Amino acid sequence: MSTPEAGTRSGNSLVSDTLVNFTRWNRKLLRNPTSFLLEIVVAVFSLLLFSAVFGEVGAFALQQAGYVGIDYITFLLPAVLMQATMGSSFNSGIGLVKDLDSGMFEKTVVTPMSATAVFSGKAVSELLRIVVQLVIILGLATVLGASIDLGISGALGIIAVCLLVGLLFMSIANIVGLLARDEEALNAASMLFMFPLLFLSPAFIPLSSDIELLATFNPVTYGVDAIRALIVGEDVMTVLTVTRFGGLLNTLVPAVGILLAMNFVFGSLAVWLLGRASSTEGQ
Amino acid sequence: MSDDSLHNTEHERTTTETDKEDSSRAVAVKDLWLTYADGTEAVQGLSLAIERGEFFGFLGPNGAGKTTTIKILATLLEPTRGSVTVNGFDVAKERTAVRGSIGYMPQETSVDEELTARENLRFACGAYGVPRGDRDDRIAELLELIDLADVADTPAAQFSGGMKKRLDAATALVHDPQLVFLDEPTTGLDPKARNRLWDYFQRINDAGTTIFLTTQYLEEADALCDRLSVIRDGSIVADGSPKELKRRVGGETLKLEIESGSDVVDRACKISRQSDLFEADATVETTGETVRITTRRAREQGSKLLVKLQESDITVTGFDIEETTLDDVFLAIADESVAELEGGHA
Structure with missing residues (x-):
């Protein structure tokens, strides 16, 4: 063993520290890919199930709502993409709770790595996980008959919107995780968020006026509308009427703006809570 | 350099004489207080000085303030009052420097069970900025030292408690820290696993690493430590080598x-x-x-x-x-015959 005075540290940088944490979380995912794969299966299964069960009702509802030339399966695609994204995001909170439980959180805090690097490395790994899932789901959905009018650029746009929603729910999952500090509670919370929010949005059928007010405050509404606009290439915004940008931008610009604002609010809260946990974990 | 700045430097030199002494110490704590949010005064006016290279034992009953003190030294808790330097760095102002110069093995075993022994060590090497070229050698050396080389690529979830503890200890040592904090490192281990860890700690200490150990096993402190401090109700009540303490008790x-x-x-x-x-x-x-x-x-x-x-x-x-065993010392302290012990010391 070399002498302790020699100083074998090469030092830490934001980039290298982020990479170290990114690698750790990727390794953990590869070691235990069950939930990753299950989330894809559930999404594709939902797509098949909902289009089989609601297919005819859905087609009728679409006709009533004035959607022309869209298959129900294509209409449904944003719903399963949102479902997969939200489900995947909650893993961020579960990873955090496990680290708090196992002492790895404290152990990481006590290293010379910056907290920013620790949490962004983890977040980037979790966003990458979502991207891979979305690519697979989009591929399978296309095989099953869904179509994206805007092609590859549309698909890239869809992934970008999903990441905004993913980041938002990652913040929420981390906030719940830090407050509850319990994996079971977090799992329950993910269900509590996911299904009401999906149903209180235009995800499965065109939005009914009964829930329009609730849908206005639901981030999933903006995710679904933005994705749908990118799929059909038109303005499909349900809860707001914006006309100044033209075409599908009338949906995309306000939806993305609102998602960014929500990300700012919940992201700041999550970062603040994480910072507080890092500096007072000993208590 | 102007006359003014020369003058200032000289002035600082005279006023910081004691600070200089402290900066050469592994740990220097002066009048440390820590009050938790709920009003519990966990540490009350504690002072400590640990020289580099010492194997220092920190003893005391449950709830005496051992873990709180170690967490302050490891930058996990901010002191309410008092000055604390670790390896010459101020724990409040130079956190990152303190963190880079210490290893910390918490009371609860902390390994990532989804990762293998090697991956846990690799993460620690990255976290402590061990130069890339040295990592493989360092990991191989540590795996050998903790006897986990043959299960290096097995996920830690499959390890026994003793194996996890050894891995935990190794991850705190990847960067050859000058000072290692071991918070009850052998609690819950069988005697064989405990002896192995003891041997390992002794070896790193022999190689020059300062060790700060808390333990409830008095035979552990007796076997390993050069010097002991006993803490009760948040302050030090006895201090000395195991031999001295035993002699003082009778x-x-x-x-x-x-x-x-x-x-x-x-x-x-x-x-x-x-x-x-x-x-x-x-x-x-x-x-x-x-x-x-x-x-x-x-x-x-x-x-x-x-x-x-x-x-x-x-x-x-x-x-x-x-x-006389350290148990007698411990019981004497619990017995409130503290005045006598301190008298012996003075």
């Missing part, structure tokens, strides 16, 4: 088994008391046919006492010297 016990009736035992007792063999504060007690003499001179005077007893026709059937 040396050794000479145990004699006397043959036949109680009058003989009484006579033996009388002889032991009246002879000038033992110091004035030595105590003589009897239980049945056993005479126990607590004295600092049991070894020197034991055989002389035997001769005296024989001269008085008293047959001794059993003879034993019991050494």
Whole structure:
């Protein structure tokens, strides 16, 4: 063993520290890919199930709502993409709770790595996980008959919107995780968020006026509308009427703006809570 | 350089004389206080100085403030009041520098169970900025040292408690820290696993690493530590080498088994008391046919006492010297005979 005075540290940088944490979380995912794969299966299964069960009702509802030339399966695609994204995001909170439980959180805090690097490395790994899932789901959905009018650029746009929603729910999952500090509670919370929010949005059928007010405050509404606009290439915004940008931008610009604002609010809260946990974990 | 700045430097030099001394120490704590949000005063005016290279033991009953103190030293808790430097860095102002210069093994085993032993070590190497080129060698060396080389690529979830503890210890040492904090590192381990860890800690200490150990096992402190501090209710109540502490509590016990009736035992007792063999504060007690003499001179005077007893026709059937253990020290402290201990120290 070399002498302790020699100083074998090469030092830490934001980039290298982020990479170290990114690698750790990727390794953990590869070691235990069950939930990753299950989330894809559930999404594709939902797509098949909902289009089989609601297919005819859905087609009728679409006709009533004035959607022309869209298959129900294509209409449904944003719903399963949102479902997969939200489900995947909650893993961020579960990873955090496990680290708090196992002492790895404290152990990481006590290293010379910056907290920013620790949490962004983890977040980037979790966003990458979502991207891979979305690519697979989009591929399978296309095989099953869904179509994206805007092609590859549309698909890239869809992934970008999903990441905004993913980041938002990652913040929420981390906030719940830090407050509850319990994996079971977090799992329950993910269900509590996911299904009401999906149903209180235009995800499965065109939005009914009964829930329009609730849908206005639901981030999933903006995710679904933005994705749908990118799929059909038109303005499909349900809860707001914006006309100044033209075409599908009338949906995309306000939806993305609102998602960014929500990300700012919940992201700041999550970062603040994480910072507080890092500096007072000993208590 | 202007005259002014020269002057200032000289001025600082004189006022920071003691700080300089502290900066060469592994740990320097002065009048440390920590009050938790709920009002609990976990640490109350604690002062400590640990030299580089020491194997320091921090003892005390549950809730005495051991873990709180170690967490302050490891930058996990901010002191309410007082000055704390670790390896010359201020824990409040130079957190990152402190973190890079220490290893910390918390009380609860902290390994990533989804990762293999090697991956856990690789993460630690990255976290502590061990140069890339050195990582593989360093990991191989540590795996060898903790006897996990043959299971290096097995996920830690499959390890026994002892194996996880050893891995945990190794991850705190990837960067050859100058100082390592070990918070009850062997709690819950079987004797074999414990001995292995002891051996390992001894080896890193021999290589020059300062060790700050808290433990509830007094034999552990006795076997490993150069120096001990005992903490109670948030402040230090005794300090010294294990030997000194034991001596202060009362040396050794000479145990004699006397043959036949109680009058003989009484006579033996009388002889032991009246002879000038033992110091004035030595105590003589009897239980049945056993005479126990607590004295600092049991070894020197034991055989002389035997001769005296024989001269008085008293047959001794059993003879034993019991050494004071740290348990006695601990009990004495719990017994509030603190004043006596501190008196001995002064």
